[in-house]
Amino acid sequence: MKNNQLWVKINGSNYYKIFTRLNEIGISIYDNKIYNDFVLILTNMQDYEKITKYLVSYDCTIYEITGLKKAKRFFHKYLIFTIASILSIIMLILVNNMIFRIDIKSNKKAVQELVKTSLLKYDLKPLRFKISHQKIESIVKKILDENKDTLEWMEIEYQGLIMNVYVTEKIIPEESQNRPFCDIIATSDAKISSMNIYRGVPLKEINDYVTKGDVILSGEITYNDEVKNRVCASGEIYGEVWYKVKTTVPFVEEYIEYTGKNRYNFNVKINDNKYSILKSRIQNKKLEETNLYKLNDFEINLVKEREYVKKTRILTEEEAYNKALSLASEKINLKLLANEEILVKKVLKKEVNDSTIYLEVFIATKENIGEVRENKESDLNDSGNNKQNSE
């Protein structure tokens, strides 16, 4: 019954007259609210039709519909909006569950191709629906089983619409690469600070000084002065290495200052080639790109062009000194790899001229000083013969 009810607004200030009239035409009223200029009555649809038919002297409108009728009326009123919303949600769900790109994280093209073809075999390619984690695991297992000799490890994960495939290639052991005998030698003059030996015999100890070319780890395993076995020595040898760095810095420094004038442009990137859509009117500019759309090798970017002017300034002696010092550090830092660092930094010489400052800086670093040196075939043969003779 309640589904069929609706609130009707009847304009008129005489409540009693309206109700008497409603009574005359036999209207059922389940509730009512009285206001100064109008009356709200809760009635049913059939009675509302009667009201509009017989109560012509009053202005009657539907104020509110309750229950199912209200929902029906809402959907009818906002039909296009409702359909568009439902379609959008469906599209969003579809797009969210699709793979748009597959990124194979491997440096080797051969491995990438191998993984790509293997994934294709299991119908994993762009514009396909994402599959469950369990299925992925089983596919990964199958691919790894099929490529036992080439692939060591593989993992697949979704990152939004991209499917990232992490692959590790199987590394063939050194023995099978025909490197039966090798030493680890020092790459520069240094003081050994730490040694991690995986294979081989150490000929030096921690805190020993070595010169470039000295054998630190030997691949010859000896017992009672007799060579028992030859291996390829491996290990990490860290040592303190010393540098003398010379830097000159002028007192006049050039820098850029942004004028605050910005222009926006678009560019299209296809296979690493960029094409600007609008003509740029700024000569000296710095570009800041924001990606708007990306699909495989096709990109559309919003480019912010920031205009700048080149200016010069005179550095104080202290500023120039600090700059020279940091430049010296930077020079050394460029050589350093992970786990390597600058230990000590000392200025040996400082010369100030009219226009430049000259520094000589002593820098001590912690570096991996070990390098594998393969022994020649002849060496091996010689040593082999010696061994036979000794037998």
Next chain:
Amino acid sequence: MKNLHFREYFKNFLYDLNDFITIYENNLHVFNYDKLNKLSSDEIILTIQNKKVLIKGEKLKIKQMTKQELLINGKVIKVEFVYEE
């Protein structure tokens, strides 16, 4: 009409009444009236079984209304039959 009222129908069935008026606190329920003759804030006249019933009160309003029943809300002072001469 919701809650109008099983109890009253049942009573009617038991007492075999064709029409009745029940007064609650600030509410007056009329069952089986024929016509609403007059409606104002202090006076309502109804016809029940060819007899006119006058309801006097203050701030009288119709809360619910169907062809058979009326629920009047307000301060009811007096309910009486009106005999026309």
